[in-house]
Amino acid sequence: MYYIGFDVGGMSVKCGIVDENGKILSKRSFATKPERGADALIEEMAHTYRAMIEDEGIAAENIGGIGAGIPGTTNSKTGIVSCAANIYWRNVPFAQEMQKLTGKPASASNDANCAALAEQMFGSGKGYDNAVMVTLGTGVGSGIVIDGKLFEGVDSLGAEVGHMVIIVGGRQCNCGRRGCWEAYASTTALIHMTKKAIENSPITLMRDIAKKEGEVNGKVVFQAAREGDRIALDVLDNYVKYVGEGLCNLANILHPNVFIIGGGISAEGEFLIKPIQHYLDSKCYGGSTSGIEVVQAKLGNNAGIIGAAALCFSKK
Amino acid sequence: MYYIGFDVGGMSVKCGIVDENGKILSKRSFATKPERGADALIEEMAHTYRAMIEDEGIAAENIGGIGAGIPGTTNSKTGIVSCAANIYWRNVPFAQEMQKLTGKPASASNDANCAALAEQMFGSGKGYDNAVMVTLGTGVGSGIVIDGKLFEGVDSLGAEVGHMVIIVGGRQCNCGRRGCWEAYASTTALIHMTKKAIENSPITLMRDIAKKEGEVNGKVVFQAAREGDRIALDVLDNYVKYVGEGLCNLANILHPNVFIIGGGISAEGEFLIKPIQHYLDSKCYGGSTSGIEVVQAKLGNNAGIIGAAALCFSKK
Numbered sequence: 001m002y003y004i005g006f007d008v009g010g011m012s013v014k015c016g017i018v019d020e021n022g023k024i025l026s027k028r029s030f031a032t033k034p035e036r037g038a039d040a041l042i043e044e045m046a047h048t049y050r051a052m053i054e055d056e057g058i059a060a061e062n063i064g065g066i067g068a069g070i071p072g073t074t075n076s077k078t079g080i081v082s083c084a085a086n087i088y089w090r091n092v093p094f095a096q097e098m099q100k101l102t103g104k105p106a107s108a109s110n111d112a113n114c115a116a117l118a119e120q121m122f123g124s125g126k127g128y129d130n131a132v133m134v135t136l137g138t139g140v141g142s143g144i145v146i147d148g149k150l151f152e153g154v155d156s157l158g159a160e161v162g163h164m165v166i167i168v169g170g171r172q173c174n175c176g177r178r179g180c181w182e183a184y185a186s187t188t189a190l191i192h193m194t195k196k197a198i199e200n201s202p203i204t205l206m207r208d209i210a211k212k213e214g215e216v217n218g219k220v221v222f223q224a225a226r227e228g229d230r231i232a233l234d235v236l237d238n239y240v241k242y243v244g245e246g247l248c249n250l251a252n253i254l255h256p257n258v259f260i261i262g263g264g265i266s267a268e269g270e271f272l273i274k275p276i277q278h279y280l281d282s283k284c285y286g287g288s289t290s291g292i293e294v295v296q297a298k299l300g301n302n303a304g305i306i307g308a309a310a311l312c313f314s315k316k
Numbered sequence: 317m318y319y320i321g322f323d324v325g326g327m328s329v330k331c332g333i334v335d336e337n338g339k340i341l342s343k344r345s346f347a348t349k350p351e352r353g354a355d356a357l358i359e360e361m362a363h364t365y366r367a368m369i370e371d372e373g374i375a376a377e378n379i380g381g382i383g384a385g386i387p388g389t390t391n392s393k394t395g396i397v398s399c400a401a402n403i404y405w406r407n408v409p410f411a412q413e414m415q416k417l418t419g420k421p422a423s424a425s426n427d428a429n430c431a432a433l434a435e436q437m438f439g440s441g442k443g444y445d446n447a448v449m450v451t452l453g454t455g456v457g458s459g460i461v462i463d464g465k466l467f468e469g470v471d472s473l474g475a476e477v478g479h480m481v482i483i484v485g486g487r488q489c490n491c492g493r494r495g496c497w498e499a500y501a502s503t504t505a506l507i508h509m510t511k512k513a514i515e516n517s518p519i520t521l522m523r524d525i526a527k528k529e530g531e532v533n534g535k536v537v538f539q540a541a542r543e544g545d546r547i548a549l550d551v552l553d554n555y556v557k558y559v560g561e562g563l564c565n566l567a568n569i570l571h572p573n574v575f576i577i578g579g580g581i582s583a584e585g586e587f588l589i590k591p592i593q594h595y596l597d598s599k600c601y602g603g604s605t606s607g608i609e610v611v612q613a614k615l616g617n618n619a620g621i622i623g624a625a626a627l628c629f630s631k632k
Binding site: 073083130144146151152154155157158160161164165166167168175176177184242245248250251252253254255256257283285286291292 | 389469476481493567602607
């Protein structure tokens with residue numbers, strides 16, 4: 001049996017045919033053009049599904065279901081998207097519509113939850129029943145798997161760990177509160193810290209690297225730190241502290257087997273992961289080691305497609 | 317069928333015969349005397365169990381199991397207590413020992429988890445499948461129920477929400493980290509805030525009330541606030557903010573149906589609960605209302621016994 005996974009983004013929709021082992025047989029994408037409205041978008045998704053299986057020579061009866069990862073608040077029990085600002089969706093009964101158009105059981109969840117499910121089932125969380133994935137990007141995305149099942153809280157309103165306040169009254173967050181973890185642990189925050197350090201330091205490699213890169217991006221501080229730049233190492237230490245404090249909190253609350261770190265900067269590998277692991281082990285409640293592994297995500301951009309498809313056959 | 321619940325504390329062990337509706341038929345207690353060691357204590361527990369059912373005229377075959385709430389880190393899957401400092405237990409295979417002595421299936425969990433289970437099944441969380449209980453006392457104890465099952469994290473090392481840092485680098489906590497929620501939201505913290513306000517305020521009712529009480533305890537600020545004392549109202553506002561920030565975090569991560577507030581000061585009822593509910597609703601991620609009810613615990617000291625017994629027949 002095969003499954004269809006859609007990863008719906010503000011710019012493009014990616015789609016793949018996925019097997020039960022999380023392998024993508026074929027994928028394609030098209031422009032989201034969200035301004036056309038939900039109905040038209042869902043119709044193009046249904047059309048793409050039919051075109052894909054026809055091209056692959058797969059009979060419709062061999063498709064077990066269609067899943068979608070949505071960039072917004074999505075009730076995975078009902079398949080209704082209550083709010084996805086980037087694509088202008090509000091109270092869209094996605095699963096019902098897709099099922100009507102295709103005759104296939106359809107599911108939907110938040111895109112970060114889909115990515116977490118994919119990594120736990122087929123990526124760097126494989127073999128572990130309890131995983132928390134944290135994506136360090138523009139914000140801090142997250143997904144939680146407990147006992148092999150996606151955990152989303154009542155009405156799928158939980159698993160928003162980026163909006164856990166770590167400094168009451170701290171930096172303003174887009175969500176309206178102050179001091180949210182994502183205001184300190186996102187790549188956006190790291191870039192902000194890098195810029196500040198460059199401004200305040202007459203001599204730092206980061207300035208030269210940023211010039212070469214044409215901007216201060218998330219890689220600048222890592223490149224400089226790898227070359228031993230003291231200021232860059234300080235910025236990273238501080239960033240690791242913020243990431244680590246949030247993970248310690250999640251360890252004390254959820255205590256998973258594994259923390260999976262995703263997002264562009266997770267490509268820095270051990271240079272980022274090791275200090276985070278060390279911080280967690282030294283600070284976690286009740287012991288000198290947390291017993292929780294910190295690992296780098298490994299499915300990259302495919303996680304969204306695979307996880308969306310996996311909604312159809314994962315443990316419920 | 318009946319079940320036995322033990323609530324093991326540093327000073328006394330409370331024991332009850334409990335039915336499947338969470339009703340206590342009979343209870344008694346004895347001094348813990350932890351210095352005698354785990355074996356002797358477990359023997360007295362087994363002895364007490366036999367004496368109790370004999371006195372009540374209940375045949376041993378009508379007892380379905382024996383559960384215990386332990387003041388420390390307890391793996392509820394194995395029934396092994398890895399560390400309970402107050403009673404000097406370290407790696408005590410409680411369930412196995414108790415089963416050997418009584419021939420009954422035995423279980424154990426952390427005492428705060430037992431209380432949460434009791435409140436969710438039979439107390440103010442009844443009717444809800446997802447509940448987080450937070451006990452505001454010397455520290456901040458907690459227990460989490462998800463889908464009607466006690467959630468404890470891998471090796472029962474989670475559900476320690478009091479050790480979620482809300483101010484990185486903030487007040488020193490006993491756990492070694494700084495800024496833990498319990499350093500701001502415990503009754504200990506409230507008393508500390510009350511004392512400071514009295515010191516800094518020439519005129520406040522709190523001073524007179526503390527004199528009458530003979531000490532600054534958790535009730536002083538509430539009494540003064542009920543009589544309109546401005547300084548006391550400010551202290552409470554600040555305290556509610558700290559409690560509320562932690563609950564918002566838990567809402568964004570776990571999103572339960574209900575937060576159950578326990579501990580001595582929960583007896584202040586709506587005067588404490590209402591402002592917390594208001595804070596939560598105004599700050600929770602993604603909406604103008606959290607949809608989560610904040611309620612006062614109602615089983616009081618019996619929660620420990622009932623929850624320990626319920627370990628034997630709750631959803632697994």
